[in-house]
Amino acid sequence: MSTVKTSEHRHHAHHFDSAEHEYQSSKFGTWLFLVTEIIMFGGLFVGYILFHELFKETFKVGATFLDWKLGALNTVVLLFSSLTMALSIYYAQQNNKKLVLTNLYITLACGFVFLIVKYFEYTHKIHEGLLPGRYFAYDGPEVAALKELGFSNLGLYFSFYFTMTGLHGSHVIAGMALIAWLIVRAHKGEFNSSYYTPLECVGLFWHLVDLIWIYLFPLLYLVG
Amino acid sequence: MGQQHGEHHTIPLSLYYKILGLLLFLTVITVAVAQVDFGALNTVIAMAIASIKAGFVLAYFMHLKYDDKLYWVLFGTAVFFLIVLFFFSWLDIVTRINPPSIL
Numbered sequence: 100m101s102t103v104k105t106s107e108h109r110h111h112a113h114h115f116d117s118a119e120h121e122y123q124s125s126k127f128g129t130w131l132f133l134v135t136e137i138i139m140f141g142g143l144f145v146g147y148i149l150f151h152e153l154f155k156e157t158f159k160v161g162a163t164f165l166d167w168k169l170g171a172l173n174t175v176v177l178l179f180s181s182l183t184m185a186l187s188i189y190y191a192q193q194n195n196k197k198l199v200l201t202n203l204y205i206t207l208a209c210g211f212v213f214l215i216v217k218y219f220e221y222t223h224k225i226h227e228g229l230l231p232g233r234y235f236a237y238d239g240p241e242v243a244a245l246k247e248l249g250f251s252n253l254g255l256y257f258s259f260y261f262t263m264t265g266l267h268g269s270h271v272i273a274g275m276a277l278i279a280w281l282i283v284r285a286h287k288g289e290f291n292s293s294y295y296t297p298l299e300c301v302g303l304f305w306h307l308v309d310l311i312w313i314y315l316f317p318l319l320y321l322v323g
Numbered sequence: 324m325g326q327q328h329g330e331h332h333t334i335p336l337s338l339y340y341k342i343l344g345l346l347l348f349l350t351v352i353t354v355a356v357a358q359v360d361f362g363a364l365n366t367v368i369a370m371a372i373a374s375i376k377a378g379f380v381l382a383y384f385m386h387l388k389y390d391d392k393l394y395w396v397l398f399g400t401a402v403f404f405l406i407v408l409f410f411f412s413w414l415d416i417v418t419r420i421n422p423p424s425i426l
Contacts, residue, residue: 134401141405182343185384317369321357
């Protein structure tokens with residue numbers, strides 16, 4: 100493993116001892132924020148698993164309404180964008196402005212692809228009446244079959260589906276806004292081997308968004 | 324706090340590509356395994372594979388492997404309390420004497 104020496108000369112905010120101190124403090128703050136994110140999403144995951152335990156049939160039928168191919172496509176898109184995000188930091192460490200920008204643009208484009216796929220999934224479900232809770236309006240044979248088993252709460256599955264993917268999707272949008280901000284700063288040539296803190300911190304956030312999707316995909320699309 | 328000498332690790336490019344390859348491979352495995360009916364084990368298997376993937380993302384993409392141990396502890400604390408939340412809530416659900424109300 101090679102290492103990059105951080106420059107002693109970079110100007111840092113006066114309340115930090117050094118540029119390194121500033122970098123580590125920013126990163127620590129970002130990780131603390133990620134912890135709050137894990138707890139927020141974690142509550143939903145725990146809720147999902149518990150209700151799944153109570154209403155196995157409901158969740159099983161609910162999952163059949165999702166197209167796992169679209170979920171898998173979005174998984175691949177997010178994993179790939181995680182790589183390009185990490186590469187943008189790698190190239191900042193190499194002082195390669197052009198490739199920092201290229202990788203940031205690819206990451207942003209992946210975010211768009213993810214949202215477009217999500218848009219098609221959402222509109223399809225809304226059109227079919229596969230809506231959360233009491234707004235559930237779908238009336239197909241699956242609903243009748245489920246009623247035979249004694250369950251008429253398919254809307255519960257879609258409450259979880261829309262809440263979890265919606266919260267995740269809003270994080271994708273926030274991440275994209277942050278990446279756009281990084282692109283503006285990268286164009287100004289602000290990132291190099293001695294200063295790439297914003298890349299690192301937004302990168303950590305973007306990877307977390309990817310991390311949550313890694314769990315959401317099998318839970319919602321595959322297992323049900 | 325942090326690495327003392329102001330040195331940041333750079334992970335070689337080839338390793339990044341290998342990690343992505345591994346993550347994509349595990350995604351294929353996840354989809355393939357889900358097609359087989361293992362009953363309740365399906366959820367467990369899916370979550371286990373997801374956790375392996377999450378581990379790779381954390382260790383390499385998020386650089387935890389090369390960072391100060393402090394970040395591992397911070398992240399681990401969040402996961403630990405999540406497990407506590409899950410475990411006791413789950414105990415409540417599975418040990419209830421009354422059958423769940425049918426909606």
